[in-house]
Amino acid sequence: MRMATASAVSAGDPRIEAIHAAREAAEIVLAELLHRSETVITADEMAELQPEIELARGTVDDCRQKEIDLTAAGSTVPPLDPASVAKLQSLAAGIDAATMRNAVVTAGLSGLAAILNSAVRIKAMS
Numbered sequence: 001m002r003m004a005t006a007s008a009v010s011a012g013d014p015r016i017e018a019i020h021a022a023r024e025a026a027e028i029v030l031a032e033l034l035h036r037s038e039t040v041i042t043a044d045e046m047a048e049l050q051p052e053i054e055l056a057r058g059t060v061d062d063c064r065q066k067e068i069d070l071t072a073a074g075s076t077v078p079p080l081d082p083a084s085v086a087k088l089q090s091l092a093a094g095i096d097a098a099t100m101r102n103a104v105v106t107a108g109l110s111g112l113a114a115i116l117n118s119a120v121r122i123k124a125m126s
Helices: 014-037 043-073 082-125
Strands: none
Touching: 014 043
16 A cells, blocks of 8 residues: 655654654764763762663654654555445455354354263263
């Protein structure tokens, strides 16, 4: 299915550009923090850096997700043509009918199994 992109996204949505710039800045901060963590000597120094590293990682991930969300929000999906809708409805009806047949067969087999189990227990008692 082809997706048409909204004009705000294709023209360069300033919200996406701002989130992208924030992500790039957070990636720079993360890289610097990781570089610093390679030179720490004590566990206390590492303990001080660790929350900042996790915050920077979280910020990068959040920015990536926001870019995805904003891009998706600016996308539109064209409506299906009537022939495709009719075919999908026909397929759905077929699935519904098959599901009902399966439910009836399953119930019948469960009932038959219960009867046979009862017969086996009765025969074992005698």
